[in-house]
Amino acid sequence: MAAILIVEDDPGINELLKRTLEKVGYVSFQAFCGLEALQMLQKKTVDLILLDINLPDMSGFDCMKKIDDIPIICVTARDELSDKVRGLYGGAEDYITKPFDIEELLARIQVVLKRFQKEENGYYIGELFIDVKKRKVLKNQELVALTAREFELLLALISNKNMALSRSRLLDIAWGMDYDGEERTVDVHIQRIRKKLGLEESLKTIFKYGYRLEI
Amino acid sequence: MQMWKKNYLVIITLLACILHLGMYIIVSISYKNDFRREVKGLFYESENLLDFWARQYEEDGARALQSIGQTAMQYADNGIFMSLSSIDSQGLHTEVMNNIPFEQDGITVGEVFDVRREGIYCIGTIQSVSVKDEIMELWYMRDCTVLLQSQYKRILSAVVVSAILTAGLAVFLYKIIKYMYYPVNSIAHELRTPLTNIHGYAQFIKNGKLSEEDIYFAGKQIEEESIHLNEVIEKLLIIGNMREGQIRSEKLEIGKILEELKGNWKNVNVEEPFSTVLGDAVLVRCMFRNLIENAVTYGGSVRIYEEAAVIYISNSGEEVKTEVVEALNRNRALPLKEIKGTGYGVSICHEIAKVHNWKLVYEKGLEGGLTAGLYNLQ
Secondary structure, three states: OOEEEEEOOOHHHHHHHHHHHHHHOOEEEEEOOHHHHHHHHHHOOOOEEEEOOEOOOOEHHHHHHOOOOOOEEEEEOOOOHHHHHHHHHOOOOEEEEOOOOHHHHHHHHHHHHHHOOOOOOEEEEOOEEEEOOOOEEEEOOEEEOOOHHHHHHHHHHHHOOOEOEEHHHHHHHHHOOOOOOOOHHHHHHHHHHHHHHOOOOOEEEEOOOEEEEOO | OOHHHHHHHHHHHHHHHHHHHHHHHHHHHHHHHHHHHHHHHHHHHHHHHHHHHHHHHHHHOHHHHHHHHHHHHHHHHHOEEEEEEEEOOOOOEEEEEEOOOOOOOOOOOOOEEEEEEOOEEEEEEEEEEEEOOEEEEEEEEEEOHHHHHHHHHHHHHHHHHHHHHHHHHHHHHHHHHHHHHHHHHHHHHHHHHHHHHHHHHHHHHHHEOOOHHHHHHHHHHHHHHHHHHHHHHHHHHHHHHHHOOOOOOEEEEHHHHHHHHHOOOOOEEEEOOOOEEEEOHHHHHHHHHHHHHHHHHOOOOEEEEEEOOEEEEEEOOOOOOHHHHHHHHOOOOOOHHHOOOOOOHHHHHHHHHHHOOOEEEEEEOEOEOEEEEEEOOO
């Protein structure tokens, strides 16, 4: 999985990001100031940086200037348009303001990683292998026939493993934002995925919310 | 755009309009007065002149007309143009003299008119008087180009003065409004950090597959951040109340307050005696709590004592940079790395001291550390 550097001076938020990213399967590193982040980048290979703007020793904008070739998502309380524009022109791939939604943050991380082709090519879950590039699923080396929507749902659940996704979010991912159908449609497709892939135990229903793939 | 900036723009636009309108009214009134004076002079001069000539004509007859004509021509050098004619009983016009540069029709006797041609601006009138069996008619025009030009200059000066005043006011108001809204701006940032924690950990609990440790940690974070959030709100409410001037005044024994407060920290030495002062108990307690808390946070042991009606709270921590001391005294925002809390403590202390007419001054300690002195207590 991709390695993400968290640069955030508030220990609580830094820890929240670390725990969330690790639950989903990312490797994460923590830095609490700009200098620490720059030093860490010399030692570690990082695929993405989550960067706060208000850092104790230097501003995130200054820190950004010293970083090359690594995509950055600004995660900050500064929600003024001028800051957003400055961040994006300064080289950030995305800009998210506090307080943020974990689901949204994870979605943005995935989009940026995909854009930089740093997403996973495949995932192993027990006897299953999900080939992302070829869009096929093998169970004990045998191909399992999934519809396009079932595959999208599975992919969303895997890339957010151990974190619940709401029905509406799953509906958006597999059917698109314009789909007006009922959220219960998701339930039918999840049932089918469970049966086809034998995920009855690990693909949990979260009461009144959605589903979570527990690995 | 932030709300305070919108408010600022509205206020400054209104002020600029009022200022420009005011200047326009002043300039207009002043021009109207000058013009009225000119018209008054015009009537006065033309009436007197015609009366004088009429008497001359009555006495000397046609002989007078020649000298009248010559005199009238000399007036032209002073920017006064005239046309004098006599009308007999059969309505026959005889022109005595005429040096009026512009033709003007449709004017009746006693009426004021103005003409603007070839860069010259004139105002004029017609006067008539009966002499023998004739009527003498005088067209009298005065060159008022200078008046008009001075009005143009006045308008230009008014625009320049209004623009300078507006710019000055704009800068002044910007600073004032920014200062007034400073706490509001900071609130957003100050509240967002604990809110992000609470919101994030709540989602973490709701969505994540969590271990016992995860649940405990997230719960602890939410609890701690709620307390932090409450502290920030309380401090902001205190600032809000003070700005509205809601303070009560009563006799306070500072020694008692300090004795009660010192139990919250170790290494705080309260050296009696202390004066009795007049003030708001809640605010004074809050101020001393913040001052002691800051002194403790910045290290070493804390000593509180009174000398010559000044209460000092000093600590024996590391030496503090001069620019930090200056920032503390000017109630200016400190660099983030120098702040070890919400950053509102010092600001609140200054506000509380100010509403009591006291003065809070920070100084470098003689052997390191920082000393806060509370002056003007009496």
